[in-house]
Amino acid sequence: MQVQVNTDANIEGNAALLAHVEAEISAALARFDEQITRIEVHLSDDNGQRPGNTDKRCMLEARPAGQQPVVVTHNAETIDQACSGATQKLKHLLESSFGRLADRGGHATIRDGHSH
Known part of the structure; x- marks a missing residue:
């Protein structure tokens, strides 16, 4: 799984920040390494120099x-x-998505307790 980090003009994309973000996301999503080809990270500061409480965004x-x-x-x-919040959201989304795919493949489900 390749992790590519992009920043907008308001975020200083220094090497330490990029390496930290890449390592955190790679570690948190390591169990999906075989199913995911690439993760693109987009970091931005929506307000730029203007003050704002929740203006940092990770997509x-x-x-x-x-x-x-x-x-x-x-x-x-x-x-x-x-980044932590977005990573947790993505982890839950992938667990849900790959779980549904496995259920369609004939695996037991919680609802019926047996294979299809």
Whole structure:
């Protein structure tokens, strides 16, 4: 799984920040390594130099192999909080999506307790 980090003009995309974000997302989503080809990270500061409480935004676009891309966004006070929130949203979305795909493949479901 490749993780690509992009920043807008209001976020200083220094090497330490980019490496930190990439490592956090890679570790949190490691269990999906075989199913995800790439994750694009878009970091932005929606207010720029103007003050704002939750103006830092992290958008994650995951590209599951053989499926349409999925996108989540989280706004917070800091880039770290925005990334953590978006990562958790994406993790839950992927767990749900891949779980449904497995259910269609003949695996037992919670509802009926047996295979289809």
